[in-house]
Amino acid sequence: MALILGIESSCDETAAALVTHDRRILAHRLAGQEAAHRPFGGVVPEIAARAHVEMAMPLVEAALADAGVTLADVDAIAATAGPGLIGGVMVGLMTGKALAHAAGKPLIAVNHLEGHALSPRLADPDLAFPYMLLLASGGHCQLLLVRGVGDYARLATTIDDAAGEAFDKTAKLLGLGFPGGPAVEAAARMGDPKAVPLPRPLLGTNEPHFSFAGLKSAVLRARDSGRYRAEDIAASFQQAVVDCLIDRTRRQLESHPHITALVVAGGVAANGPIRAALAELAGRQGVAFAAPPLWLCTDNGAMIAWAGAERFALGLTDDMAAPARARWPLDPTAEKARGAGVKA
Numbered sequence: 001m002a003l004i005l006g007i008e009s010s011c012d013e014t015a016a017a018l019v020t021h022d023r024r025i026l027a028h029r030l031a032g033q034e035a036a037h038r039p040f041g042g043v044v045p046e047i048a049a050r051a052h053v054e055m056a057m058p059l060v061e062a063a064l065a066d067a068g069v070t071l072a073d074v075d076a077i078a079a080t081a082g083p084g085l086i087g088g089v090m091v092g093l094m095t096g097k098a099l100a101h102a103a104g105k106p107l108i109a110v111n112h113l114e115g116h117a118l119s120p121r122l123a124d125p126d127l128a129f130p131y132m133l134l135l136a137s138g139g140h141c142q143l144l145l146v147r148g149v150g151d152y153a154r155l156a157t158t159i160d161d162a163a164g165e166a167f168d169k170t171a172k173l174l175g176l177g178f179p180g181g182p183a184v185e186a187a188a189r190m191g192d193p194k195a196v197p198l199p200r201p202l203l204g205t206n207e208p209h210f211s212f213a214g215l216k217s218a219v220l221r222a223r224d225s226g227r228y229r230a231e232d233i234a235a236s237f238q239q240a241v242v243d244c245l246i247d248r249t250r251r252q253l254e255s256h257p258h259i260t261a262l263v264v265a266g267g268v269a270a271n272g273p274i275r276a277a278l279a280e281l282a283g284r285q286g287v288a289f290a291a292p293p294l295w296l297c298t299d300n301g302a303m304i305a306w307a308g309a310e311r312f313a314l315g316l317t318d319d320m321a322a323p324a325r326a327r328w329p330l331d332p333t334a335e336k337a338r339g340a341g342v343k344a
Helices: 034-040 045-067 086-103 112-123 163-174 180-188 213-225 230-255 272-285 301-313
Strands: 003-008 013-020 025-032 076-082 107-111 131-136 141-148 151-156 261-265 288-290
Touching: 003 045, 003 086, 003 301, 013 045, 013 301, 025 045, 025 301, 034 045, 045 086, 076 086, 076 112, 076 301, 086 107, 107 112, 107 301, 112 131, 112 141, 112 261, 112 301, 131 230, 141 230, 151 230, 163 180, 163 213, 163 230, 180 230, 180 272, 213 230, 230 272, 261 272, 272 288
Parallel strands: 003 076, 076 107, 131 261, 261 288
Antiparallel strands: 003 013, 013 025, 131 141, 141 151
């Protein structure tokens, strides 16, 4: 079975992993940057890129040592080539290119979103194409038909902010700490999800897309009113996001009755109430539900290595001219959604 080295550096985690095409994770190393970014309440791109420079090669060397292999034993090298913070993407991709050139190995330039999209198949060997994917992270919120490796149809996207970004900004507004997603979820456990009347943007409309900018603004107004506890605002915000995600996803499931599985991936997929609500929705719609283990939801090297393994098995490799991309949609043919600042 092919052995793939995966390198991830698209945001604030540097990661390296070794994965085989028969789904064995031989090694996985990850270095986070929470302490470096915490004083700023969010990821600072320059700080992130410098940390990737410092950590990329040590993590690759550690992963190889953990697996008890050398670079000569690797069949191909997969590196995130976008989308993401361009400084970090460049560090990881150039590291992958250098290693591939030095060792005479094929290079696979992986779309970070494809890493998330295919990660449930690393955890579940029975998950077959096609399936519907809710991809929710700090930078993206999309519903996609995953018809095969490299074959995606975008059904919906956010017309402004992503769900994960809304979680991060809510945490910052409420002083809950960084990273924002886990902080909001923890605070929400101690709050009342019905205490604060927050909007559900686009809920029940014919619009297929997502919108979270207005919800974020409503959180700011609730905070400034002085009428509510931070825990109640967090719980009400989280419930509003759940309601929006479920409403949009249900709409697409009803429009695509041939789909037999609903899959969620991306950092927001680590949120317990969101996972539970999606699982319940899948049950009501009569489709299977799949989600990666929590550690595979956030950015990691194993998902990049696995996407590389899936592509390598189909003979899909890249040359040294493969570019680093800040934006790289999975479905480049999708019509642009209405609204300014669309994150496709």
